[in-house]
Amino acid sequence: MDRREAALLQAVDRLNEEMIDFAARLVAEPSTLGNEASVLQVMEQQMRDLGYPPRRVGVDPVALAGHPGFAPVPWDYQGRYNLAAVRPADGAGGKSALFNGHLDVVSEQPIEGWRRDPYCPEIEQGWLYGRGAGDMKAGVAAIVYALAAVDRAGLGLAAPVTLEVVIEEECSGNGALACLAAGYDAEAVLIPEPFGPTILTSQVGVCWFKVQVKGVPKHALDTGGGVNAIEKCYPLIAALRELERSLNAEPHPAFPGISHPFNFNLGVLKGGDWPSTVPAFAEFHGRLGFPPGLSYEDIRALVERALDQTAQHDPWLAAHRPSLEFYGFRSQGHQVPMELEALRLLGRCHQDLSGSPAAEFHSTATTDLRAFVHYGRGQATCFGPLAENIHASNERVNLQSVLHTARTYALFLSRWCGLVD
Ligand SMILES: [Zn+2]
Missing domain, CATH: 3.30.70.360 (Alpha-Beta Plaits)
Incomplete structure (x- = not known):
């Protein structure tokens, strides 16, 4: 690890408290299907404040109807959108990256099972509690601050980085698909779903x-x-x-x-x-x-x-x-080789920070990865924080693992996109 990478990681560490606070603010906004407006407002403001003013990307069912990945749904998209921002390159010669995360959550019901209000985020003994804390608002905070750390450290990147947050990961995947169809794509796509520090190579x-x-x-x-x-x-x-x-x-x-x-x-x-x-x-x-x-x-x-x-x-x-x-x-399901360049590099970043190799992960659920794997041009995987009780009562995410996700992603940016002074 060189001097600039060390400075970048220090910047992530200095932003940790702000990152966790932001994750908690996202959890405080209930965002089940159709109710994403308030969390999107918080997200949009945060992206603007950090210097990444986003574009609202709607989902147009008519325009997407012919796309093989589009999922017809019985609800409408009026006033609902995704957010995408591109941090332009400061130099040339690096490879582009895209961070994707979803802001929709599943229902908190039955409420009787919760020991605390699912939308009053609380931290206890190193865990953040609340609906969506793990799946996946803490991951969204991690990608935002991995990127912000580059700017806070006074560094630049030799390739553009896209920051994208979407709706409907939990029911259709149309949010991520709409962003892809709008042209948001990159040579590496990383999604911090809460499966822990593992490299996802297959999903059903x-x-x-x-x-x-x-x-x-x-x-x-x-x-x-x-x-x-x-x-x-x-x-x-x-x-x-x-x-x-x-x-x-x-x-x-x-x-x-x-x-x-x-x-x-x-x-x-x-x-x-x-x-x-x-x-x-x-x-x-x-x-x-x-x-x-x-x-x-x-x-x-x-x-x-x-x-x-x-x-x-x-x-x-x-x-x-x-x-x-x-x-x-x-x-559709997919499988990619662990040997893909972006996946190998991500594994090395994890290993350099943790001392142990990243395990391969095979998911018996689907994620928005499939849009990028089937219809995008890049190498895509999930690597994220450690969470418990996702889609269940008393959901929580481990805060140390959120910091590790942000550190690993920051290091990945430095080695994939390339740092410039
Ligand atoms: Zn998820």
Whole structure:
């Protein structure tokens, strides 16, 4: 590590308190789907204050409709946007980088499970608590301050760096895709998802869908005279479990050591409106993970076939076909080699700072990485802080690991983009 790198790391350390304070301010703004306005305001102001005035990048479903990565959704994009800023190069000869993070969070419910208000961030024994603290507002703070440290240290970079924060990572990926389609891309793309100091080389594909089933209402004194729509969902759900089993039947080379990477989650189930009435309507929503190499069209066809064959064996369902709608995630999986130059360099930066090599990580969830891997031009991976209870009660992120993420990313900038005085 040379003198300039040491100065850069000192700048990160001096900014640590400010970085954690900023992460907490992001956590204090609830930002579930459709409610991102206030967190975006905080973010926009912060980027301006640090000298990276961002552009608002909207999501235009009409313009993106023909893009293979676009996920049609039933909600609209009025007044909702992503933020992107490019810090221009101070010299030439380096390689460009892009930091991406998402500001949307999943619901804090059930609130009873929390020991504190999920939107009143609190620090206790080196952990920051709150919804989104780990996934992934602390990571967003880390990328902002890794870049800010370059300027605070009075240094420059020999290549441009893009700072991008997006919406809808948790449901469609349309935020990151819109930024990519607007031209924001780089030779290395880094996302501080809270999987710890590891290098992500593979992730599963994910699709979402909704199934609606009709029944016949009847007073409960004669249940046999009606058709129970909720109970008609059971065999359909069982068929999807069977599809899940077949996807996991053989170990997959992109997920070594993981016996069941492709999960079906029955996430929503509703129907009926009265205990003494046979329910005439039911619906369920599912999320299915699938292997890299299988296209979205392939998995969609498998889901359609599983439900279709099941319906054929039930006289009611055969005559009253369940409706199947795909919305939200239509994300293909991917795998990249650990030997990619950017991934190797990131691993070396981690090792120089921590003394130990970075482990390879295989994700059984999807992230916005896929947009960059499938449709971008760069080498992309996730490396981030250590968090616990993401998508659950009492979410928290380890503050030491947030600082380590920022230090590693700052060092990466110096070696990938190149420092100039
Ligand atoms: Zn996330």
